[in-house]
Amino acid sequence: MVIRTRRTQSINAVLNLILIIISFVMIIPWLVALSTSLKAPGETLTNPGIIPQQIDIAKFVDVFWRANVPLLAMNSIIVTGTTVICVLFLASLAAYGFARLDFILKEGLFFLLLTGLMLQSAALMVPLYQVNHTLGLLNTRLALIGPYVALGLPFAVLILRGFFEGLPKEIEEAAIVDGASRFTIYWRILLPLTRPALATVGVFIGLASWNDFLLPMLFLTKNELATLPTGLLIFQFDNIVRQEHRFALIVMMMLPVVAVFLMLQRQFMLGLTAGAVKG
Amino acid sequence: MSSDNLSVSSMTMPITSSAQHKSFWKRYKINSGLFFVLPAVFMYLLFVAWPIISTISSSFFDWDGISIEREFIGLKNYIDLLTRDRAFRMSVTNNVLWAVISISVLTVVGFLVAYMLNQGLRLRNLYRTLIFLPTTASLVVIGFTWEFMYRTDGGIVNQILTFLGLESWIRLWLADAGVTIYAVMLVGIWSALGSWVVIYLAALQGIPQDLYDSAAVDGATGIRQMIHLAIPLTMSTTRALLILGFIGAINQFGLVYLLSRGGPYHASEVMAYQVYDLAFKTNHTGYASALSVVLLMISAVVTVIQLILLRGRAALFG
Known part of the structure; x- marks a missing residue:
């Protein structure tokens, strides 16, 4: 021993x-x-x-204003916030339908969404440019939000459907007896119960859109719409790039992400694991 | 009898038709369930499915992406791509190299690190967090940081090699046709390792302790437990990771763009980078569309394989 x-x-x-x-x-x-x-x-x-x-340390302040971090952060917050809210709403709505209701083409529509699990924006540069061009969305935030939402939905629907299927049916049956509509059941009763799954999906989708630089680089040419990653990409200090200035901006960009990550580590890792195991 | 029947049916006609009307909705199950899923399906169709179809259609044209006129050329873009385009062959080679090397390294190292983290060490959460940190960073941050580390004038990579007495290994990391793709790949491996470790760790934590105990009773300890118990029991995770790794490898764009711009002389180009170059730099939109379609078709084949595999193990995770 x-x-x-x-x-x-x-x-x-x-x-x-x-x-x-x-x-x-x-x-x-x-x-x-x-x-x-x-x-x-x-x-x-x-x-x-x-x-x-x-x-x-003083140059952090200079870089903060030269790179216009408040504007970049605001743009990132608007894009990521809208994306996360839209994905969570649309995906939970659909996930409830797929988990609990029966309707025409149910299997086919679910399969259609599943195909999105294997799509990444790098393979869709040309298609996404074409749709944004056709819809006149270039140089608007919707050129980012639309694709982020559409590409985030498959993963979100898959995870949330699994979560809805795990909830006991008795809760709904009691509500139906009380005369509640399907939407009321979803919105008032089931959605509050899915909060942990929503947090997992939200953190995962949110980080992806927060960090993306490809779509803003392709679809936004106006500097006033730039998000944090593109702000870093185009950042110059007095028309030249000094590494010390650039890394001051990098550290300022990383610190909040690391702080949020340390707080929401569990959700993020759960999302990652669920994604790999399910998709 | 027959006239009776007729009169009855003519009398009940309105009722019958409304009953049929009802049963039409019911029979085809057009009900509120549809309205729950349609918004999501609509977004997906609008921003993913429809653009893909329109890209397939523009792949049959000679088009610069801007002008209204475009010339239909049938399969010429595909034929050029597959038979005459040396840059495309280079890209495919690099994508395949990326897939083979990064998946091998990530599977072996990712599993071993996860296995070590699963041994109940006191600091395991700290190690896991440090290893996972790159996964949370934007590619732009990662790109600038590694570009700085790979610098020839005092970059830390060459400093470390000098410190270790390996001066002969020093290279122009991002400008040497022979090594650039590997230098970029290393960054990809570094940034992905954390997620592989976390996924493997979750799979390992799912193995009940009883199995280890009974393996120990049978005399299997240490390394043998890992080989005979942990590796077979995480096989479904390995399979899922292989597919995720493959999808990641053929969709590489960001690191190549940020670190080497596909250079020197196209040596580190990958398919998605070539699409970007053709569509957004040189305005060969038709040709770029054909290349996109090839990329998407590879993804589609992998998706089908994935779905077949998923059906096989639905019971495990359902």
Whole structure:
């Protein structure tokens, strides 16, 4: 028994060592980003090492206003917020229908939505450009929101349908006896119960649209509509790009995401797992 | 008898027709359920299905994407693409390389890290969070950070190689036709590892402790438990990850765009990058549409495989 514990301890020590090394290698890029953001402008050329010599915090304020972070953040919030609300509403509505009601073409329509699980926006650049052009949506936020919602729906419907199917039918039957309509049952009774699944789906869809740079790059040319990732892409400081300025912006962009991620870690990982296991 | 019948039916005609009317709705199940799913279906049709169909149609034209006139050329775009386009062959090769290498590395490393994290270490949540962090970052952030790390004048990658005494390994990471695609791929692996670990971890946590206990009674411990128990029992997850990894590999665009712009001399181009270049830089919209359709068809084939596999294991996760 004693031998076994000692063996377990030494195995654990080895495992810890390996995982510390892997974790360290994985965060090297973040350490580089942080260290560069703290250096004085131009210092990287003379001091390429990881330890900053003169720590310059003041430039964060300059970069914050030069890059117009408030505008970028507002644009990102509008696009992501609208996307998440639309996906959650449309997907939960559809998921309830697919889980509980019977209607014509039910299987076919569900299959149609499932095909979207394998589509990523990179493969749809040309189709999405064409639809946005035809509908006159180029250079409007709808050129992003429409595709984000449409591409987010398949995943959301699949996860939420599974959740609705897991709810006991007795709740609905009692409501039907009381004369509630289908929509009332969905909206008043079942939707509040799906809150955990909605959070999971919302975090997952929200992060994807928050981080996307492809669609804004393709469909928006007006700087006043730029979201955070495109703002970083086009960011210049006095017409030149200094790495220290750029990394100050990168750190400012990463911090809120990391903070939100640490708070909602569980939802995010659940969404990821559900996506892989189901889709 | 027959006249009776007639008169009865003529008398009840309005009622019958309204009954038939009702049964039409009922028989074809056109009911409120449809209204629950139609908004989602409409959005999907409008922004995904219809544009794909219109892209298929424009793939048969010689078109610059702007002018009103476009010339119908049948399958010429496809024939050119598959027989004459050397850049396309290069892209396909790079996509296949990406799929094979990144999926192999992610499966092996992802599983092993998840297995280690599942051993009840005290700091496992910290390790998991650190490994997972890249998954939360925007590709633009990842692209600029790695471009900076791959720099030839004092980039950390070359600094580390120098520190390890491996000066001979130093390369122009993002400008050497022989290594650029691998350098970009490494970034892809780095950013995806966290999600593979988390997915494998969830699968491993789903294995009941009893199975490990009875394996231990049978004499299987340590590595042998992993080989004979954990690997077979997470096979369905591995299969799902293979498909997700494949879809990710053939849809690569962001990292190639941000790190190498497909260069040097098209050496690190992938299919989606070529679509971007053709459609948005050189205005060969018709040709780009054909390439998009090829890309989508590969996705579709994989989707079908996926759905067949899913049916097989619906019972597991239903």
